[in-house]
Structures are given as C-alpha cells and as structure tokens.
Amino acid sequence: MGRKHKAVVDLMDQEHPRWQSTERLIDDAVTKVEERLMELVHDMKKNLVKDIEEAIGTPPRGEDGAGTSQKMRMQGHKRKEFRRRESILVSLLRFPDFQTLYNMCFAILAWLFLSLLVKEYFDTGSFSPDLNLLSHTFGQLDVALREWAVLFALTFTGVPLNMFLWLVRSSNLPAPVRTAALALAGGIYLCIHVYLFVRPVRLIEAYSLPPGSCAFILAEQARHTMKLHSYVREKWRAMPAARPAFTEELRRFLYFSFAPTLLYRDEYPRNPRIRWWRVVSHAGEVAAGIIYGFVFFSRFVLIPEVQQANTYKQYLEAMLAVAVPATFILLVAHFLVLHSWQNVFGELTRFADRHFYEDWWNVPGFQDYYRKWNLIVHEWLFTYIYQEVRDLARYFMVGSAKTVPQPGSFVRTFSSGIAKWFTFVISGVIHETLLGYSIGFFVPMLGVQFVFAAPPLIIIGNFVEKNLGNRVANTLLWFLFLVGNGSMTVFFCREYYVRSLEPATYNVTEWLYHGPGEAVVHSLFSPETEANLVHAMYPHSFSHFAQ
16 A cells, blocks of 8 residues: 555656645646536537537537627637636646656756856956846846836727727617717727827937837837737627626726736626736746846847858858857747746736647648747737638629638639738738837848748648658748747848947948948947947948938
8 A cells, every 4th residue: 555655746846846745736637627628518518509500400509609799700800718728838848758857948047147157267267247238138227117117008998999889889879970989990090009009119210219119119109009009900790788787898998908818708708816826937038038038138149250241151140150049049038028027917817718829839831830839919910801801802893792602712712812921911010110110220031031031831731741742841930949049130130239339331232232331340339349340331231222
C-alpha cells in the first residue's frame, strides 16, 4: 500500500513539476475540471439545439451555436463565442519537457545578464550596466502615460453616442429627420476617430518622443480605436428594445476597456476569483522579457557590423550576423505581449477566455502564420473589416448582401478576394503607421516585403507542404523568418542611426543605382557620436530615400 501511494505521488510530481504548494495544485485541478465541464456543456447545448431545430423545421444556427440573428445567419457572419480556456503555452508548460525549455530560457537570460555585468566591469570597473539604450527607448514615459489617460477618456464617448443611436432608432421620428440624426451621429463618430488618430501624432511630433514611448502611445491608440468601433458596431447590430441604463453601459465599457479582447460583448465568461500568484508570475515574465530584449539587442544587434554596413557585402554580413538574435527577439516579443501581458490583464479582470494565439510555430506556411500568431487582432479584422467589406461587395454586385452565394461562384470568389485585399491593406496601414512614427521616418519596407514577397512565398510554401510534407515546409518557414528578420533589423537599425547623424537629402533612385554610401558610423547612443564621425554621409546612401 505504501509503494502504491509513493507511485501515485511520484506520478503527480512528474505531471506537475511547477506546483509548489497545495493551493496551486487545487487551483489547476479545479480549472481543468471547469474547462472540461464547459466543453461538455457546450457540446450538449449544440447537439440539443440542433435536434430541436431539426424537429421544428427552423433554419440552422450560426457555427458557434450562439443566438445570432437570422440576418447574420443569411449573410454568413461568423461570430466568435467566448468560453473558458487557457493559453496554449500555459497548457504546454504543464508537461515536464516544455517546462524544461522554459527553465532553460531563464538560465540563458541569467547567463547573458551576468556576461553583460562582467563585460561592463572590465570596460568601466563597475558592475552597473549601461542602461542608456533602455532609458533612451522609453524616455519621456510620463508624457506617454498622460496621453494614454486622455485616449482612455475619449473612448468613453462611445457610451453617450450609443444612447443617442438608441433614441433615434426607437423613436417615431419622420424618415428625413431620422436620416439626418443618424448622419449627425455618423459624423460625430468619424470625428472622434480622426481626433484619436491626430492627437497622438501631434504629441509625438511636439515632444519628439523616443521609439519605445511612441510605440506605446500608438499601440494604445490602435487598441482604443478598435475597441470603440467594436462597442458601437455591436450595439448597433443588437439594439435592445428597452432603453439601456447609462451606468450599466459605463460599467460594461469600463470592463471591456481592460479586458484582453477587441470584440465587445455585454458579458464574458469569467473566473470565480483572481489568482494573484499567476498575476505575479506573468508580471515577472514581462519584466524578464524586457531584460531579454535589452540584452539581446545591445549585445547582438547594435554591433559594428550593423552600424558600418555601407556596402552590399557589409549589409549581407550584418544580416547574417543578426538574423538569429533578431528572430529570438521576435519570439520574446510575442511571449511578452501576446502571452504574459495579456494573461496579466486576463487574471486581473478574471477574463476566462485566454485564447490569444494558436500554435503558429507549427504552421507550414505564412498564410496560417498570419492567421494564428495574433488572434486578438485577427478576429477584429475578420469581424469588422473582412466580413463587412465582403458583404458590401456582394451588395454592389447582386443588389443584396443577405443571400450567401454558392461555393465557387464568381460573386463569392470576387467578394472574398476583395475583402482579403482590403483587410490586408488596413492591417498594413496600421503596422506601417505604428512603425513609421515610432522610429521617426516612413520607409515602407515592411509593406513592400509583405506585398511582393509574401504572395509567392505562400504559393511556394503550399507547394512544399503538398509535395515534401509539413516538416520540410515548417523548416522552410523558419529559414525565411531568419532571412526576413535579419534583413529588416539591419535596414531599420542602420537607417535610424544614419538619420540621427545627417539630415535627409537622398532618394531611392540614387540608392538603387549607386548603392550604399561611404560613411563611417559609430555607436548610436554614445555622446561622442558626432566627434567620431569621420566623414559626412555620402550623398547616395539608401538612408533617406523616403523623402
């Protein structure tokens, strides 16, 4: 009996190596039981609804089994259903093998930080690391935080706007008056979005904010804008018969503002309580991710090969040198933003649906990668850009957006194609705006790479997967990650550095014909930068062709 008891204990230890206390064991067991029960209830509900609808002869419901309207079903809208589930990495880290990889990453971080301290001691005689890069990147953070507070307050204008729309739609006003009132509300709504875009841009230009603070402001601008649109759009789709309570709407919108999702619902599945040990754990991962990015960027990206890449040969050598560190920084950024940061707010708000991403690292091609790596933004783009543009295209083609075209028909193919293209354009504009204003110049290398490189790479990836298998296709994908991340990192880092030294006077034609110039460049954040500049920039550098 004692041997059996010991075997059970050992088995539990193998399955749950990270549980350090009985409370964590109980919390995890309860969570898994709740998730399984929710899945069983969800499946039983879908089957029951399907049987009832077949018995009474009603048309089928939406794919998620939720109570979507007949209009949305006829239009083929897919509506996300929120349910209780953990992030993929949280589930994977319950297995010892993945937990070991997790531990290895922290051991590598400790070793790299120790090497940074040792190098600093031998160079300066002090164990204090040089944090100029980090302080420069997130300088004037107080200005950025004040602007965030203003953006946060502005988004609450959606609540009184929703109340006004309810009054207009529920009143018996004459048709011309109602149309004018709706046009007025639409104009106000458009002005709010324009102001949400213009204000942060003007602030960035006025204060000359550094890249990290700019990225924070612009990311929050995009998040608040998308949340505002989701709230107004969902309220318009399902306008209640009874007048909504203003305080209740404020409460719902306040929760939605901090919930880790961009899709508004009146209610979400929520956990029974906040697990503070998880909040602390994920917050520690955020801090570790910032340190990881700082160490990797300062040690392996800001190197002389990148700063002195003045010829095509030097550019290629720099790209080969930083490809692996740049890709590792991308992995750390994904873990920091889409896993740890979202889970922190998921715990604080007791938001139960933690499906922020899928297993994008296993995909065979870029098409699946774009869809899986950031579900939060992907679901918003799919719901409010792709489906809306698709229905609008069908309306102009056949005079109605209610009837779903037959599979393979020209209307279905063309409307879906134009919707995909428009969704890609909107996504590209958001990414280019965030990147351009963050680093202080606009060179659409990211968009060019996606527009001209992504389509043939998707075709090649599908061909490789079909003929050589998923394993080879996934290997090719990661190799292309290395190429793309290395080239983009070298280009933008050197571009940022060169622009900090010399005013922009160059153009793309001269760069394409003559190639990079002859400047000798040095450390970006050294106070002796201008004194160490040996030559003025050669007037054929690719650095300033955006002007």
